[in-house]
Amino acid sequence: MPLVTTGELVTRAAAGRSAVAAFNIITLEHVEAVIAGAESAEAPVVLQVSENAVKFRYGRLLPLARAALVAAERASVPVALHLDHVQSDDLLRQAADAGFSSVMYDAARLPYERNLAATRAAVDWAHAQGLWIEAELGQVGGKAGSGGREKPAEPPLDAHAPGARTDPAEARAFVADSGVNALAVAIGSTHAMTTRTAALDHDLLKRLSAALDVPLVLHGSSGVPDHELAAAVAGGIAKVNVGTALNIAMTGAIRDFLAAHPEAVDSRKYLSVGREAMTRAVTGIIRTVGRPAA
Secondary structure (H helix, E strand, C coil), rough: CCCCCCHHHHHHHHHCCCCCCEEEECCCHHHHHHHHHHHHHCEEEEEEHHHHHHCCCCCHHHHHHHHHHHHHHHCCCCCEEEHHHHHHCHHCCCHHCCCEEEECCCCCCCCCCHHHHHHHHHHHHHCCCEEEEEEECCCCCCCCCCCCCCCCCCECCCCCCCCCCHHHHHHHHHHHHHCCEEEEECCCCCCCCCCCCCCCCCCHHHHHHHHHHCCCEEECHHHHCCCCHHHHHCCEEEEEEEEEEHHHHHHHHHHHHHHHHCCCCCHHHHHHHHHHHHHHHHHHHHHHHHCCCC
């Protein structure tokens, strides 16, 4: 099936009050598992390559991107390629030629004004290349205290940092001034959670959904239970990012296999088990977030 764009998948999901699942890939086994899981669920999917994954692959984007591209073109469901959590402008500028239709530009570590300026510049470049662009806005650091001894301003919190919350009015201004196509918001999820215990702020999500006219994205979804994910989609989340859940599934399956087969040395034996475990995880998550809201 021809490659599709992230923008069209997210826009379609938002219109149908469902969400498209986006999975971070690190190895070829991740690529194959995500596509197999999406085919099992008979649903579209987004393959995401993060800047950290590129660093792991010796700083080279193309080997993994080319593998994902070829696999996506042979899938029986729509697949899009997304470059995730990009902080490097050099990496950003490799996106279009590498087959990506979208980029998540991550300047949320910067103070608000610098985040906005960097994101605006990234948006201008990306849109000129025909790329759909996502950004994130967590919680802007507190201002210095007024009266008495001045306290230093607190640093901003990323959208996926523990305790961060996105302010609806601030988010509305950020979207208008930056021109982004989608916004990742902080409503209680956290990256790299290994337990599914996150509780989302659904009242805040309702206010964010009412304040913004672009699709909303949930990062750190691996730590969110199914019922919370379903409620988040019903509340306006149109793209759900998942990474750690796949690594948990793969690592757990391989660990169990090697414990039961200590003599095993053929990597195909345990990698296939890990790939199957990731496939099941992908199918389950897609079925949770891809159903239209009642």
